[in-house]
Amino acid sequence: xxxxxxxxxxxxxxxxxxxxxxxxxxxxxxxxxxxxxxxxxxxxxxxxxxxxxxxxxxxxxxxxxxxxxxxxxxxxxxxxxxxxxxxxxxxxxxxxxxxxxxxxxxxxxxxxxxxxxxxxxxxxxxxxxxxxxxxxxxxxxxxxxxxxxxxxxxxxxxxxxxxxxxxxxxxxxxxxxxxxxxxxxxxxxxxxxxxxxxxxxxxxxxxxxxxxxxxxxxxxxxxxxxxxxxxxxxxxxxxxxxxxxxxxxxxxxxxxxxxxxxxx
Numbered sequence: 468x469x470x471x472x473x474x475x476x477x478x479x480x481x482x483x484x485x486x487x488x489x490x491x492x493x494x495x496x497x498x499x500x501x502x503x504x505x506x507x508x509x510x511x512x513x514x515x516x517x518x519x520x521x522x523x524x525x526x527x528x529x530x531x532x533x534x535x536x537x538x539x540x541x542x543x544x545x546x547x548x549x550x551x552x553x554x555x556x557x558x559x560x561x562x563x564x565x566x567x568x569x570x571x572x573x574x575x576x577x578x579x580x581x582x583x584x585x586x587x588x589x590x591x592x593x594x595x596x597x598x599x600x601x602x603x604x605x606x607x608x609x610x611x612x613x614x615x616x617x618x619x620x621x622x623x624x625x626x627x628x629x630x631x632x633x634x635x636x637x638x639x640x641x642x643x644x645x646x647x648x649x650x651x652x653x654x655x656x657x658x659x660x661x662x663x664x665x666x667x668x669x670x671x672x673x674x675x676x677x678x679x680x681x682x683x684x685x686x687x688x689x690x691x692x693x694x695x696x697x698x699x700x701x702x703x704x705x706x707x708x709x710x711x712x713x714x715x716x717x718x719x720x721x722x723x724x725x726x727x728x729x730x731x
Contacts, residue, residue, distance in 0.1 A: 511548040513539055514555045514564070514572035521647075522672040522730035523592070523695060524573055526554075534668075535573040537726045538591050539697065542713045546706065561585075564700060574698035577691075586701050589711045590694025592668070592727065596627065598686040599663040599670050601654060606661060608686040614639045617661040620653045627664065629690045648673050655682060664690075672730060 515536070519526035525533040531552050543550050553569050560572050565584060575594060576582045598608045598619070607613060611633050621627070623643040633639040642660060644650055650663040651674060663670070667685060674680045699707055717723045 508547050508549045510551050511543050511571060512553050512569045513550050514560055514569045515552045516557055517554050522668055534592055534726060534730055541717065541722065542710055545713055546709050567700065571697045571699050573695060575693040575695055577693045579698065584701065586699040586703050586707050588697040588707050589714055590696050592695050593692055594695045595667045595689045595692045596664060597667045597689045599651065599665060599683045602682055602684055609688050611639060618642055618659055620644060620650050620660050620663045622650065627690060648677060651679060651683065
């Protein structure tokens with residue numbers, strides 16, 4: 468005797484339900500509408516890499532913070548969104564963004580493979596790569612020839628197109644480290660190292676937090692300058708347009724400067 472409510476179709480129906488659920492999870496998220504509807508706020512899934520990128524993105528036990536996080540959390544609610552942080556390893560960010568598992572990630576166009584596959588907001592802040600010299604050093608930088616015969620401490624895996632020809636033939640030697648703060652530790656305590664190469668704001672943030680701000684000076688000339696933006700799915704044009712309009716407003720009314728001042 469079968470139990471009440473049981474039929475031979477129950478396993479089949481259960482299987483169909485599982486398949487439908489799995490399919491719905493794999494479908495791209497619906498368009499992020501910025502039209503007021505009176506409904507509950509939409510969720511914008513924002514990628515925060517596990518290690519962050521201070522001061523642009525800081526990941527700690529207290530939760531995410533940083534310039535890009537603060538800007539998104541200032542603007543998104545004004546467009547009807549709650550921001551949900553999602554930790555995605557760097558190698559998986561681009562395909563997961565394209566597939567709709569996340570909606571936005573901080574990025575420069577120049578650091579993106581196949582940037583035409585994505586949509587970018589206007590720049591929020593500039594990423595400017597400069598040299599950090601010990602205060603006692605007499606070195607300066609205006610052209611790569613100024614660093615001939617010197618050893619530069621750089622971040623492992625980073626590419627510096629302006630300097631690559633000089634690194635390749637060892638007119639300028641490169642020493643790689645994997646941790647940001649080691650850029651400065653090696654220069655400060657190793658006589659054979661002459662300068663660290665890092666983003667200006669990121670370097671200043673590290674030195675401030677390590678109590679080393681008075682130990683270094685930066686080059687006036689940079690080797691590159693890129694706009695740090697938000698990278699979105701290609702079909703997020705409505706959100707991008709609305710975001711850019713709000714970005715203009717917070718730049719003009721001083722709110723953006725207020726955020727930047729917290730991290731300088």
